[in-house]
Amino acid sequence: MSVNPELQGRVFAPAPPYLVGREKVREFARAVFATSPISLDPDAARAAGHADVVAPPTFPVVIQEHTLAQLLGEPDAGIDFSRVVHGDQRFTYSRPIVAGDELTATLTVTSVKTLGPHAMVTASSEMLDASGAHVVTAVSTLVVRGGE
Amino acid sequence: MSAPQLDSLTVGDVVAEREFSLTRDSLVRYAGASGDFNPIHYRDDVAASVGLPGVLAHGMLTMGFAVQPVVDWVGDPAGIVDYQVKFTRPVVVDPESGAAVTVTAKIGALTETTARVDLTVTFDGATVLGKAQAVVKLG
Numbered sequence: 244m245s246v247n248p249e250l251q252g253r254v255f256a257p258a259p260p261y262l263v264g265r266e267k268v269r270e271f272a273r274a275v276f277a278t279s280p281i282s283l284d285p286d287a288a289r290a291a292g293h294a295d296v297v298a299p300p301t302f303p304v305v306i307q308e309h310t311l312a313q314l315l316g317e318p319d320a321g322i323d324f325s326r327v328v329h330g331d332q333r334f335t336y337s338r339p340i341v342a343g344d345e346l347t348a349t350l351t352v353t354s355v356k357t358l359g360p361h362a363m364v365t366a367s368s369e370m371l372d373a374s375g376a377h378v379v380t381a382v383s384t385l386v387v388r389g390g391e
Numbered sequence: 392m393s394a395p396q397l398d399s400l401t402v403g404d405v406v407a408e409r410e411f412s413l414t415r416d417s418l419v420r421y422a423g424a425s426g427d428f429n430p431i432h433y434r435d436d437v438a439a440s441v442g443l444p445g446v447l448a449h450g451m452l453t454m455g456f457a458v459q460p461v462v463d464w465v466g467d468p469a470g471i472v473d474y475q476v477k478f479t480r481p482v483v484v485d486p487e488s489g490a491a492v493t494v495t496a497k498i499g500a501l502t503e504t505t506a507r508v509d510l511t512v513t514f515d516g517a518t519v520l521g522k523a524q525a526v527v528k529l530g
Contacts, residue, residue: 270423270424271425273420273424274417274420274421274423274424274425274452274455275421275424275452275455275459276411276455276456276459277462277468278459278463279459279462279463279466279467279468281467281468281469282468291467291469293469297467297468298468299458299459299462299468300458300462300468300471300525301454301455301458301474304425304427304455305424305425305426308425308426308427325441328478329450329451329478330478331475331476331477331478331522332450332451332475332476332478333473333474333475334473334474334475335472336471336472336473338469339468339469
């Protein structure tokens, strides 16, 4: 099985809206060794001018997991999950994620490249808030190792 | 803590340094928080069966904590407007002794409104992330 080159340019249906919970932000913050009170303490977040706790910079990976599951589950994708290695990752923000946000992520496969037996799939998950305004785009490159 | 001022910064300044001590517990905690339950991050037998030298930290865990010294330097996670890394080497977490990962954050570039902070993330004498850059918005 090899990665389908026709995936390039494919836009998936938006994932179900993700409601950012305060305790999820705090749980994630502790898991990445965050010590900023703005991610942990609602009072500190409000004192800094935010509506609630602010998610750590890599929090969108939680939502990206759902969009990448769409990609890996695509019947004609040809991506064997056991052969996938994370190559690179980027988050580009228009504004921070705050507890209470409802984010809808849409996945686009921006590129599929083959390198010998391996393939590199770059997928972009664009996350919009309930008003339709852009919040963050998460771009992930997956390296799919070729079979032996 | 007041936010750093752009006009006081120079390219090459080291703005933060920190060592993180990972244990297997850290990996289980991150698996639960992130939803990434790939067993190579908590089962030695599965890691060995796919040819890995041991249980590995999630790359996204390393990316997640490596930016924390920058967050603390800026004073607010909302200050990070762009953050990217390449995953170049795995972090093997020993069941008994864990893994010590060090992060050094240095100013890589400055514009009128932003600072690019370049991260050097080292485990066992080698860097584990490439092109690790956080762009910070400063007033």
